[in-house]
Amino acid sequence: MKALLVCEFREGKLLNSSYELLAFADRLGAEKAFLLVGNAAEAPKVDGKLYLAQVDSYGEYNPDQHKALVMAAVAKENPDYVIFLHSSYGWDLAPRVAVALKAGQVSEIVNLVDGKFEVSLCNGKLRRTVAPQAGPAVLTIQAGAFNFAGEPQGTPQVEAIEVASASGIEFLGYEQAEKGDVDLTKAEIIVSAGRGVGKKENVAIIANLAKAFGGELGASRPVVDAGWVEHSHQVGTTGQTVSPKLYVACGISGAIQHLAGMKKSDFIVAINKDKDAPIGEIADVLVVADVLQFAPVLAARLG
Amino acid sequence: MKILVCIKQIPDMESRFKVNGTGDWYDEADLAYRMNEYDEYGVEQAVQLKEQLGNDPDVTVLSIGSDRVGEALKKALAMGCDRAVHVQDADSGRKSPYQIASVIAAFAKDKGFDLIFTGMQSQDRGSAQVGVTVAELLGRTCATTLVDFACADGVVTGKRELEGGMKGVVKFALPALVTCQLGLNIPRYPTLPNIMKAKKKEFVVVPVAELLAAEPMTVTEKLYAPTKKGGGIVLEGDMADMADRLVGILKDKTAVLR
């Protein structure tokens, strides 16, 4: 069994998450080959064949050309699996490769169960195992689900790869996340408001609880998207990654993208009216309550 | 200009889910349904573009599913889409993303849509495949995960959301397909007059058999609830009592309360 692992590269650097692909392929027991659109100085420290395309020629985001490069590497290796991280790069590129290969795709694999691909659905409330049809398959793996232990080491056998292909998309550059008034990564206590708080006016109730704890206000994404709280307060994959001594999640369901930003907190309290909310899986204490009623009672008790 | 918006109807994620009789999907009975959150941004963006271009674009909204998806389509019409296409399929939940995409592509193939909107993912299955696959099957430009969208003179400028709040700025010409990420805009609520108006808009029903030719490519083997790790303490009951118990636990197990 052979796997082609498609590494990621951004702003001139190999992304460390590329090693998660390696960890997954090892769990699969697959022979590995690699593809990187990057440069030799940033080649992953791995053993095996590395197909290297120059980022200067193909750009960091150029899906049509990157697809053509993957297909060129596939033609040489004939892999059983082409594997990406389920990231803004991977979920964009993987289906393009799947269609070109006429292969099935399994998205955001969280685990291997008896050699089968396990994925999560309905915001983590259900799981299922999925089987691709016979022939090559395209896989994306959930960020953080397959951890690479130890220091990467190895020396790839580099083979340059080139394709001639056009692209309909012009990449104009990056825009950095705006810097806000708080640095949540330094906070010891974070009390976060989720969509369960209902409306903008109610955010004050959660902010009061944060104050009673002597902590900072955090937020889940919908609260930020709706403009109730500034982006600098957002916790999760597209916000801050935090690990305070205490994290209190108020009316937050516990979507994987939120958990990714706070699951390393020392102690987690969730206040949610849904006893089955997935946040309960990682909470040290789950308070089953209407947070709008409970938060003032708790704040008074603290204050 | 012709625009297509693809929407999926999904169960409320706060529901309690049960495994169906064949063990390969959730039981779709007795659940409350709504429009997939990511798709609301697609509907809103299409309607905003229509308004911006002096009402010129003709916006079709399409959904594949059983009769109940008519509700989601009516909402999209009330938000401002011009016509609805319901591809009738009582078993759409169990179809693979590739099959769903091929049905959409078969419908769109000869209709000359300049722009197609889909969500970046569905909230129940979350494969993030259907949109890109439709674009590939139709052989057209595709940009995913947009949190910013502007279209003028047949050229789209958009911002793709990357990890950690960073964005990638992209530019491309129509025809194209884009997938919408949360926060792309602020989806409107349908007003009562618009709900009334929506009742008179064109609503076409097409049996899925007329469009489906593709094999599944992937199959669900088994569906189940995750094994509960448990371990955590669950507090229920009286508010004051729970507050006391929580403070006790925090004093006991953390160093944050004096």
Ligand SMILES: Cc1cc2nc3c(=O)[nH]c(=O)nc-3n(C[C@H](O)[C@H](O)[C@H](O)COP(=O)(O)OP(=O)(O)OC[C@H]3O[C@@H](n4cnc5c(N)ncnc54)[C@H](O)[C@@H]3O)c2cc1C
């Ligand atoms: C690529 C990508 C990146 C993302 N990045 C992030 C990110 O960085 N951060 C992030 O947070 N999300 C992110 N998301 C979104 C994420 O998938 C979820 O949609 C989001 O986290 C849900 O936020 P929520 O829990 O506040 O809302 P919901 O999922 O709607 O949950 C609301 C919860 O509140 C509870 N509730 C309702 N009313 C009450 C009440 N009165 N009292 C108590 N509980 C109540 C409900 O039971 C429910 O559990 C991202 C998604 C994608 C696709």
Ligand SMILES: Nc1ncnc2c1ncn2[C@@H]1O[C@H](COP(=O)(O)O)[C@@H](O)[C@H]1O
């Ligand atoms: N049954 C369906 N009917 C119409 N559009 C759909 C359907 N399923 C998925 N889509 C579209 O494809 C997007 C991605 O879905 P998915 O690949 O399932 O994550 C959704 O946000 C919808 O825009």
